[in-house]
Amino acid sequence: MASCTSLPKHPLPLVRPTMSKNPASQIISFLSKSSNSQFYGLSLPNLATSSSPRPLSPRTPIHAKVSKGDVPPPFTLKDQNGRNVSLTRFKGKPAVVYFYPADETPGCTKEACAFRDSYEKFKKAGAEVVGISGDDPASHKAFATKYGLPFTLLSDEGNKVRKEWGVPSDLFGVLPGRQTYVIDRKGAVQLVYNNQFQPEKHVEETLKLLQSL
Amino acid sequence: MYALTPHCHLSKVLRLSRTCRATATSPARTSTADRRRHLPITTTTPATANDYSSLRSTWAHRAWVATGFASVLTTLAKSVSAAVDSGSAFEPLLAAFLGYILADLGTGVYHWAIDNYGSPSTPIFGPQIEAFQGHHRWPWTITRREFANNLHALSRAVTFAVMPIEFFAAADDAAVHAFVGACAGCVMMSQQFHAWAHGTKSRLPPVVVALQDAGVLVSRAEHAAHHREPYNSNYCIVSGVWNGLLDEWKAFEAMEMVVFFRFGVRPRSWSDPELEWKEETGGVSSE
Numbered sequence: 001m002a003s004c005t006s007l008p009k010h011p012l013p014l015v016r017p018t019m020s021k022n023p024a025s026q027i028i029s030f031l032s033k034s035s036n037s038q039f040y041g042l043s044l045p046n047l048a049t050s051s052s053p054r055p056l057s058p059r060t061p062i063h064a065k066v067s068k069g070d071v072p073p074p075f076t077l078k079d080q081n082g083r084n085v086s087l088t089r090f091k092g093k094p095a096v097v098y099f100y101p102a103d104e105t106p107g108c109t110k111e112a113c114a115f116r117d118s119y120e121k122f123k124k125a126g127a128e129v130v131g132i133s134g135d136d137p138a139s140h141k142a143f144a145t146k147y148g149l150p151f152t153l154l155s156d157e158g159n160k161v162r163k164e165w166g167v168p169s170d171l172f173g174v175l176p177g178r179q180t181y182v183i184d185r186k187g188a189v190q191l192v193y194n195n196q197f198q199p200e201k202h203v204e205e206t207l208k209l210l211q212s213l
Numbered sequence: 214m215y216a217l218t219p220h221c222h223l224s225k226v227l228r229l230s231r232t233c234r235a236t237a238t239s240p241a242r243t244s245t246a247d248r249r250r251h252l253p254i255t256t257t258t259p260a261t262a263n264d265y266s267s268l269r270s271t272w273a274h275r276a277w278v279a280t281g282f283a284s285v286l287t288t289l290a291k292s293v294s295a296a297v298d299s300g301s302a303f304e305p306l307l308a309a310f311l312g313y314i315l316a317d318l319g320t321g322v323y324h325w326a327i328d329n330y331g332s333p334s335t336p337i338f339g340p341q342i343e344a345f346q347g348h349h350r351w352p353w354t355i356t357r358r359e360f361a362n363n364l365h366a367l368s369r370a371v372t373f374a375v376m377p378i379e380f381f382a383a384a385d386d387a388a389v390h391a392f393v394g395a396c397a398g399c400v401m402m403s404q405q406f407h408a409w410a411h412g413t414k415s416r417l418p419p420v421v422v423a424l425q426d427a428g429v430l431v432s433r434a435e436h437a438a439h440h441r442e443p444y445n446s447n448y449c450i451v452s453g454v455w456n457g458l459l460d461e462w463k464a465f466e467a468m469e470m471v472v473f474f475r476f477g478v479r480p481r482s483w484s485d486p487e488l489e490w491k492e493e494t495g496g497v498s499s500e
Contacts, residue, residue: 101470102473104483105470106445107470171470174474175467175470176474197463197466197467
């Protein structure tokens with residue numbers, strides 16, 4: 001049985017304040033460590049970034065946080081077969097990009113299997129599914145093989161993309177957050193869903209939105 | 214040879230012991246060849262179901278249970294005395310109830326930690342981990358443990374925990390004494406409650422069955438869920454009142470994730486059980 005027993009190579013640091021220019025909101029964001037995380041789908045107030053000004057369209061984020069309407073920063077990461085995969089590859093069709101804590105952990109296994117079991121529905125909606133965690137390609141390969149995952153898993157070693165997209169952490173910064181983005185054909189985010197301990201809900205919520213796109 | 218109850222795993226125990234508690238139709242008589250044939254494959258594990266002597270109480274066990282009970286009863290007596298002096302029973306009773314509730318949570322967390330982390334060679338906790346490992350392998354043997362044997366480890370812990378607390382507690386604080394006495398008493402008795410949760414309805418005292426059915430003590434059905442795949446739930450063994458909440462809140466999963474990401478250690482419950490923790494089937498099953 002393949003299992004990921006190694007310490008994550010780049011454990012997440014404690015959450016740093018979001019890069020807001022307003023000192024008051026910096027203090028607030030430092031205090032509210034999981035500023036936008038959702039436990040069990042309950043939304044916690046977004047204290048950190050709401051006070052900061054945003055530029056008008058095209059809506060590219062000026063903070064380290066991707067929200068609804070934004071075009072997320074591009075990335076190129078290695079997949080489970082060691083091949084480079086860029087976000088631009090999915091342009092022209094909807095994409096479900098889900099960030100998860102780690103391979104071979106109970107919640108992540110449930111989530112991956114839920115996406116696998118509903119994969120046909122995602123294909124029917126014309127969408128691609130991509131999972132991203134800090135594990136290396138070998139870990140992803142073992143994980144995907146063990147559970148028969150038909151979609152791409154990307155290695156965000158160092159959690160660089162996670163930080164760039166502003167995926168919040170849970171439990172006072174110890175747990176990498178579980179957050180899913182649905183990106184439309186034009187490359188803009190239409191849904192940001194966060195739920196650490198009910199991983200199957202990510203599939204429900206994303207399918208619901210895809211069916212309305 | 215003698216006829217045995219079909220699911221009675223004690224056949225192996227009986228062949229080594231003169232004390233027979235199973236439903237055998239004639240006294241145990243074995244030959245050396247018989248004994249060798251029926252011993253389990255691994256004979257190196259200490260304190261196994263096949264070494265009945267490890268389930269008996271020793272005088273050291275009895276001494277620790279005595280000190281544990283002495284600590285708890287002294288504390289409760291102080292509470293009663295202080296309550297009588299103050300003329301109010303409400304606060305101490307409420308405190309005792311909270312102690313009983315907290316003991317359930319405490320036993321659950323401790324049980325979770327012992328079941329998931331460390332090994333028999335871990336300092337201090339090694340023997341406990343080994344005992345829990347044996348329990349998972351042969352769950353029914355807890356019903357064969359003599360009283361002091363079963364409770365002595367917790368009694369020792371309670372003795373050492375209660376003494377300093379009581380030393381510093383104000384003599385006339387009935388609520389504090391009640392809380393400490395009830396919590397410590399329930400923790401100490403949790404192994405007995407646990408043993409009863411592995412019993413069969415027909416063999417348990419009716420009052421115990423009634424308390425289990427009422428939810429005052431952890432029920433047989435609820436605890437049986439702990440001994441089923443994926444072995445990651447129902448850790449509380451006093452009343453079990455916290456089991457539903459902790460499982461619903463995924464509290465243990467959250468703690469396991471925190472430990473994994475902080476220290477890189479995976480809990481045992483994330484993988485299929487290792488041989489040493491895997492239940493040996495063919496034993497007496499509880500309801």
